[in-house]
Amino acid sequence: MDLGERAESLAQEVIAPLVLGGPLTLQRPFGPKLALEVGVERTLLDHELSTRIDHARLRQARTVVAVDVLPGLGAAEWAIAAAFNDLVQVTNHELSSFATRNRHQELLEAAVVLCRAIPTSNSLEEAVARHATFSRALRVSRTDVDVTWWTGSDSFRGQEPPSRVMAWPGLRKVNITKQAVGLTEMSAGTPVVAQAFHQALSQWCSLSPLSDLASAARHAPQFAWSDHTLSIVASQAGCNLALRAFDHATNLEDTAVTKAVTAMNAAAAQLPTGSRAQALAVGYAKQLAAMDAFWDHAAGA
């Protein structure tokens, strides 16, 4: 399969569902080298899908800034999508057999290497473009199905049970239980340690810094300051974009603001004491708290 076909399948089965919603079918792992090459000077051949993706991305971008045109998918975004594919593929139990269990760990390490290799966004426009593409990635879920019948039971991770299992439901007393599994819990049931998976996921989140800052109140993976996020909050315009993204994502609920500020301050404490990076991180957390207090006061008045 050549690079063009891999790119088309990545766009149709991974990028499009991430932007437009719907079933996301994982592709064969890309690895760092292929992921960084797959999007170089790449345009989608399916123009209709390309238009739909562009419209949805523009809609998402307009939640943070008034723009009429958004740049197309860049090489970095293709690589980030490939990294996301590899990260989620780590949780695929079909990836390995009993003799090749170490594939999960290998793929996780390769995904981490890939995340480190993807450059930071060169401009706020690129940061907005990444946010427009990957802002919904943390809301990806998987549906696990448990089926019990009168003589036994079976579980299906992210797959539809075969029809034979569910045949004659009345006679066989078939009971079907569906459970939605969030992205952060997907590693359960694989040889990968959950903490390592969360760390890799955190690194992947930092590749789209506006999305990372907008979801700072998340339970897991814990928010951590990175070069990507610090470069955003270093400018006032970037701060404003991040505050708008946070406002749109959480509607400034008090609990979300408190969690985000706490997480940001805790992450700032990990930075070198007295450094400019720490000052930037603490300053942004203060801005977020001040914005919340201002709107609370305005609403009360």
Added chain:
Amino acid sequence: MLDRVALHQTRLRTPGISLDAKGIAMGAKGIVLLPSLDRLVGFLALYSSTAPLTDILGSLSIDIVRSKLGNREVTLTLNAESSDRMDRLAELARLAGGYTFTGTNRHFVQYRDAAAPFGYDVREIAPTDAPIALNHSQFSQHYDTDKTIDLASLLLRLEPRVAPSTITDAGPRWICAEAGLGGALIHYFVRSLVEADVGVAEWPPASEFEQTPIRRTLFKLEQIPARMNQLLRETPGIDVFIPQGATAAVEIGYDHPINLRACPVFPPESLMLIRGGGRAPIKVDKLPALGPVESFARVHLAEESDLPAGTAAKLSSVAVPLRLAPTTDPWRNITATRVGPSDLGLLRQLAYRLSSQALHQTTIAFTPQGAFLIRAQGIESIPVGEFFRQLHPKIYVAAGYSPVPAVAPDVLHRAFGSPAGQLIFIDRNNTRVGVGAEAFVPLEQALLDAQSWTGTTHENVTQTLTAGLPTVTLQSPGFRPMRDVDAAGEGSQED
């Protein structure tokens, strides 16, 4: 102190202020703050010179307010209603040296100006118990109401200015003559064939030492002959006034600072005669009955007192046919119209402009003589066809005409035989048409023909705009799933 309201701003901090359809921050009321009474007079003069105060009189309130520091200023409060009215108020207030504010209850903010086209909003509300809190871009001040000024009293207290140009103006006049001069003036007018109405007005005695009421004679003239102008103007005890609206008049040679025609503040049956030269105005609380001066012309009695007497003859019959005679009475109770066949097209066009209430309340009956429409609330909203006045619940007469002899409506109905279930229409040609009451159907039912329609499909816009959440489905990655990853690792090792 104040923030400018931005385009598409949705949240305002000032209570009672909201954005109107144009996006301008406005409250229910407007306040004009003026530093003194003479500025108030100037403002009213400016306003009344271009437009009547009728629109704002219902909600107008003029108060003297006092700030915490004790200085008194004048506020003019009225309903804001629209930004057009407020814009005009603001322009005139600026010209008169005042400020314009808008708000609803207590807190008022500066109305929009060139610096803030969408108005202002306060940055922080200062708590206060004062009834008026004004927030301007240059100051914030709280005021207590000291006194309310009645506009009518203010107008009467204002002394007219000398205006010699009014002496030569032609037109109707009021003349007020003291008691001793009234009779002589009446006979002077009769002799000179001057058409005038005359009446006598009375006032209570000026003091307890007088027993007879004060009487003055009032004349109303459509035109004073030029030869009499000087005599009437310069005779002591006779004052000539130029009418300023229906209830006020200003002495000739003077002009009121405020256009009284634009200020209908005096009671409708009264007459205020405003005199110049520092003299108090004459208030006629109730205008006396006026009659033509010709009634006082000299009469002569005939010398023959015995007149030939007629003898009574037996009357055969006095039955006369019913006729319609034109009448000059004002039109009342016009509740029906007949739209002739030639005007039905006009009625169809008019149907598109009628309000739903008019369509619901109007009934229509189609006859060979045309379509008869009846609306108990008045048929004026359908200005087409020949109008009819409801004389009796069952009888309609052409508008502008009265049946003669002027018998009672019930008698007329009996004369028609009291037909049950029939409405009788008598038009100006004395043609009588009876239309069955059951023939009248609501106009809204009669208007629309059977409408054709076609079904169509709809697109679910909501689904297009709200993207669902991505859901991962797992499947086998195929043979040697790690070959790209391994190749990269080997490549990097080779590198």
